[in-house]
Amino acid sequence: MVIIKRKELSFIEKLYLPQIFQALSHSFRAMFQPRITRQYPEEPLPTNEVTRGQPRLTLLEDGEHLACVSCGLCEAACPAYAITIDGHETERFIEREPERFEIDMLRCILCGFCEEACPKDAIFMSDELELADFSRAALVYDIDKLKRPREELQGRIDYFYQVNDRWRTPSSTS
Amino acid sequence: MPLPLVWLIKVVLIYGGLITVAAAMSLAERKVSAWIQWRVGPNRVGPWGLLQPVADGVKFIFKEELVPEGANQTLFRLAPILSAVPPMLAVAVIPFAGEVSIGGHVTTLSIADLDISTLYVVAIGGLGIYGVILGGWSSNSKYSLLGGLRASAQMVSYELSLLLSILVVVVLSGTLDLRQIVNDQAGPIFAWNIFALPVGPIAFLLFVIATFAETNRHPFDFAECEPELVGGFHTEYSSMKFALFFLGEYCAMTVMACLTTVFFLGGGNIPWWPDAPWLLELTCFLSKMGFFLFLFLWVRWTLPRFRFDQLMALGWKVMLPIAIANVFVTGALLSLGWFA
C-alpha cells in the first residue's frame, strides 16, 4: 500500500482565482499566435515520391499501350480484392495485354502490394490522393482513368528501385 | 409621427438587435474557440464566414423534427419556447442609451421604463429555468432528466448569490429602476458601482460568477455536460426546437451581459462626460456588453468544467455567505454615511 501525501494548498491557491487569471491570459495570447490550420483545397498536402497514393498503370514509351502483360500477380497480391483483370492475346511482342483492368478505389487500401508484385514495372503508386465522386460506380477506375505516362511516375519508380536495391545488396542483409 | 409608431420602431430596433447579436454569438463562439486553439474557424460561407449563422438557420429548418416515443407531447413542444421567450422579454427594460429623438418625439432608448425594472428582469429571467427543467423531464430520457435536474439545482443555488449582489447595487443607488441606477453612475469613472469600495468589486465578482451559472455556461454547464449526459436537457431535441434552446441561451447571455453593464459599469455612461450624444452612449454600452459576451466565450474555452459537488459547494458554502456578508456591510456602511 502506498500512502500518497498530498500537498496542502495555501489560501491563495485554494481561491483558484490567480490560476484562473493566468489561464485566461494564456488563452488570450493564443488568439494572436500563428494559425496551424491547413486550408485544404487551396493549400494541398505536400507530396513526394515516398507518398503512397492511388495505384496507377504506366504506359510504354509509345504512349499508347500499357506495360501490363495481364499476368494477374497484382490481382493475387491485392489484400483488398480491389483489382479485376481480364486479359486477352495480342499480336504485339508481349503476347498478352489486359482487356479490362479495374481497380475499385473504394476497396483499395493503398498498401502498395500490387506495385511490389508486378514483374513488368506496370503498376506504381502515384501521389494522387483525392477521391470523391457522386456514385460508387464512378469510383471503380478503368484503364482510361488509370493509365499514366511513365514520366509522371518517374520519381516514384526511381525511389522504388532505390529501396529495392538496398535490400538486394548482400551487405545490408549480412 | 404618431406615438405608437415610435414605440414600434424602438421594439423592432431592439429585438432585431437582440436576435442579430444572438446569431452573431453563434458564429463568435466558433470563431473565438478556433482562435484560442490556433485554428481558423468557419470561413467558407460568405466573407470570413460571416454568413455562417444564415447557413445554420437554413440547415436547422430542413432537419427532421423528432419527438421521442413516450415523451410528453405538449411539454416537449412548450419547453424550447419557455426557454427562449423569457430572456427576450427581459431585454425590454434594458436602458441602452439616454434620450433620443425619433420623428420629433423625445424618448428613451429602451422599450419600457418601469420603476421596478430590476424586479421585472429578475422575475422574468428566473422563468428561463422552466424551459430547461420541462425539456429535460418531458423527453423521457434519463440523460435529459439528469441534465434538467442538475440545471434546476444549479440555477436555484446561484440565483441567490445573483440576487444578493444585485441587492447591493439597489441599496447603493436607492432605486429599483434600471435607468435610475444608470443615471446614478454618471460622472467620473469612480461613480460606477464596481468602484464603490469596498463592496462594489466583491458584488461585481459574485455577480459575474453567478451569471455564468445562471446561463449554464462553462465552467458551470452541467445542464449539458457532454461527456456524462450526451447533451443534457436537449439530448432529444432536433431541428428548430434545438435552435430555440440555443437562441434562448445566447439571448440570456446577452441580457446578462447588459445587466452587468447596467449594474456595475454605468450602463451607457462615458466617464466624465455625463451628457454625451446618444449614439456615443449606445456605442459605449454595446462595447461594454460586447466585452462581457466575449468574456463568456473566453472563459468557456479556457477553464475545465467543475465537478457537480464542487459546484454546489462553491454556490452554497462560499458565494452565498460572502454575498450575505456583503449586503450587511453595504447596509452598515450606508447608514454610517460612507458612500456620501
Ligand code: SF4
Ligand atoms: S494498393 Fe494494395 S489494395 Fe490497392 S490495389 Fe494495390 S494491392 Fe490492392
Ligand code: SF4
Ligand atoms: S502484376 Fe503487373 S503485369 Fe501483372 S497484371 Fe498486374 S499490372 Fe499487369
